[in-house]
Amino acid sequence: xxxxxxxxxxxxxxxxxxxxxxxxxxxxxxASHIGVLVAFSYCFTIVSGLFCNGLIAxxxxxxxxxxxxxxxxxxxxxxxGGHLAFAFLLCALAGTxxxxxxxxxxxxxxxxxxxxxxxxxxxIKQTGVPLGAAxxxxxxxxxxxxxxxxxxxLVLGLASTCMLGLVAxxxxxxxxxxxxxxxxxxxxxxxxxxVVASRPELFSLAMTSAVYSAVQMSLISYLMLFLIVDLGxxxxxxxxxxxxxxxxxxxxxxxxxxxxDRLQTSRSLLAALGITMGLxxxxxxxxxxxxxxxxxxxxxxxxGASAIGWNGVYLAEVxxxxxxxxxxxxxxxxxxxxxxxxxxxxPLFLSLLSSTGSYSxxxxxxxxxxxxxxLSLLRPRRAAQ
Numbered sequence: 489x490x491x492x493x494x495x496x497x498x499x500x501x502x503x504x505x506x507x508x509x510x511x512x513x514x515x516x517x518x519a520s521h522i523g524v525l526v527a528f529s530y531c532f533t534i535v536s537g538l539f540c541n542g543l544i545a546x547x548x549x550x551x552x553x554x555x556x557x558x559x560x561x562x563x564x565x566x567x568x569g570g571h572l573a574f575a576f577l578l579c580a581l582a583g584t585x586x587x588x589x590x591x592x593x594x595x596x597x598x599x600x601x602x603x604x605x606x607x608x609x610x611x612i613k614q615t616g617v618p619l620g621a622a623x624x625x626x627x628x629x630x631x632x633x634x635x636x637x638x639x640x641x642l643v644l645g646l647a648s649t650c651m652l653g654l655v656a657x658x659x660x661x662x663x664x665x666x667x668x669x670x671x672x673x674x675x676x677x678x679x680x681x682x683v684v685a686s687r688p689e690l691f692s693l694a695m696t697s698a699v700y701s702a703v704q705m706s707l708i709s710y711l712m713l714f715l716i717v718d719l720g721x722x723x724x725x726x727x728x729x730x731x732x733x734x735x736x737x738x739x740x741x742x743x744x745x746x747x748x749d750r751l752q753t754s755r756s757l758l759a760a761l762g763i764t765m766g767l768x769x770x771x772x773x774x775x776x777x778x779x780x781x782x783x784x785x786x787x788x789x790x791x792g793a794s795a796i797g798w799n800g801v802y803l804a805e806v807x808x809x810x811x812x813x814x815x816x817x818x819x820x821x822x823x824x825x826x827x828x829x830x831x832x833x834x835p836l837f838l839s840l841l842s843s844t845g846s847y848s849x850x851x852x853x854x855x856x857x858x859x860x861x862x863l864s865l866l867r868p869r870r871a872a873q
Contacts, residue, residue, distance in 0.1 A: 489655055489658050490589075490593040490597060491613050491616045491619075492654070493553050493589055493616075493651065494613055494614070494616030494617065495619045496560060496620065496648060497556055497582070498586070498616055498621060499620035499621070499627075500560040500563065500585070500644075500648070502620065502621045502624035502625070503578075503644065504575065504578065504579060505526065505624075507637050507641070510637050514570060516572060517572065525575060525576070526579075527831055528579050529582055529583035530583060531583065532580050532581075532583030532584045533583040533584070534823070534824050534827045534828070535584075535587065535677075536587030537587040537588070537590065537820035537823045538677045538821065538824060539820075540552065540588050540591040540592065540817075540820045541680060541814070541816045541817030542670065543588070544591065544595055544666075545666065545667055546666060546667060546668060546669075547663070547666055548659060548663025549593075549596050549663065549816070550656075550658045550661075550663050551659060551666075553589070553592055553655050554656070555585070556589055557585070557648060557652050557655070558652065559582070559588075560581065560586070560648055561645045563580070563581030563582045564644045564645030565645030566578055566581065566645075567638065567642070567645075568638045568639070568645075570638045591815075591817070591820045591823075592816065594806070594807045595662075595815050595819075596662050597807070598807045598810075598815050604749055606804045607748035607749045607801050607805075608742060608749050608800075610745065610800040610801070610803045610804035611744060611799075611801060613800065614741050614800035614803065615741050615742065617799070618738045627644075628640060628644075679817065680820045680822075680824070682821075683811070683814070683818055684818060684822050684824075684825075687809070690806065690809050690810075690818065690822065692865070693802060694806075694821070694822040694825035695825060695861075696762070696865060697802050697822065697829065698826060698828055698829030699762070699829060699858055699861045700758075700761070700765070700795065700802075700829070700858060700861070701826050701827070701830040701833065702832055702833030702857065703765050703795050703833065703854060703858050704795045704796055704833070705830045705834055706836070706837040706851075706854060707791060708734075708796075710837055710841075710851075711729075711730055711788065711791075712726045712727065712730045714847035714848065714851065715730070715784075717847060718775075718847045719775060719784070720777045729788050730788075732788060732789050733791060733796070736788075736789040736792040736793040737792040737795070738796075738797075739793070739797075740792070740793035740796065740797025740798075741797045741799065741800045742800070743793075743797070744757060744798065744800065744801050748804070754801050754802075755805070755865055756865070756866065757801060758798060758862075758865055759863070760862065762794075762858040762863075762865065763863065765791065765794045765795045766856070766858040766859030767859070768788075768790055768795075769791070769854055770852050772787065772847075772848055772851040773848045773849055773851060774848075803819065806819055836854070837854060840853050
């Protein structure tokens with residue numbers, strides 16, 4: 489259930505990006521400005537994540553899922569208006585729905601998953617993010633072959649409502665501890681961040697996620713351009729290498745989850761993944777158009793497996809370290825740092841690119857962040873704190 493809802497909201501977040509080339513003209517904007525809409529979406533994702541714990545306490549996590557589903561369905565359907573204002577409305581509703589999913593999921597999965605399989609189960613749920621992106625990349629262009637883009641978003645919105653009924657039976661399992669009289673207070677929005685900041689281990693994890701998500705979004709945003717501009721790859725070949733990196737990230741999530749469960753050292757594994765990201769970024773600086781394609785593909789696959797595959801292990805560790813009964817709140821607070829890093833990553837890479845004029849050097853410069861972060865996680869915990 490959590491995987492299905494995660495996939496749906498992640499798909500919705502990517503719909504504007506996939507539609508940008510065909511819809512931009514009708515909206516009166518350039519397709520290259522899609523980054524503004526993406527950033528706008530994530531602002532709402534951050535805010536709704538901070539509010540989510542109150543909703544979970546009052547309505548239960550499955551009802552919160554239904555709120556999220558209703559929001560993304562309404563957002564998609566609103567895109568049928570065909571005006572730029574409706575595009576912003578779509579992104580606002582999609583971002584709000586997406587922000588509710590992880591706190592509600594963590595509340596459910598902490599209860600449903602045996603401790604010995606927790607990282608694996610959280611990681612499987614997190615495969616919904618790249619899975620949703622893949623579905624958007626396949627489904628939307630397919631629908632565009634037979635209908636206008638405005639009809640596409642309307643069809644997707646109507647189809648999304650079907651999931652409301654699919655998750656409804658789970659309410660009797662996971663909404664039993666809700667308190668209908670729980671008061672929603674606007675002043676509580678800062679508490680999730682305060683709790684995370686007051687606990688050194690949680691704060692360390694949250695800051696780590698900010699760095700890793702910045703690297704993840706930079707890799708996703710600029711890998712193809714690096715292959716085409718610096719290495720002279722064709723669009724098709726660059727796309728294949730990009731797909732390998734994404735596929736490695738998808739497979740990496742459950743793999744790292746299994747490894748974390750078996751080794752019982754999530755912190756050390758996250759450290760190793762950060763160091764791996766950094767070394768892959770340094771390796772990119774050494775590539776030339778004459779470099780062996782097999783070597784480039786191997787490094788990109790390892791880069792994708794580490795930079796895209798860490799999320800499930802991180803969320804499982806956040807859930808483990810959360811105070812009893814507050815996993816939804818703490819997850820929302822920790823994800824503030826995660827999504828902030830995701831927003832900051834591409835602009836940071838762009839500033840490096842503007843300064844150096846080289847994608848290779850920019851990836852090498854960016855590698856300092858995960859390297860330092862990964863090494864700091866290996867320090868004794870008291871020293872790290």
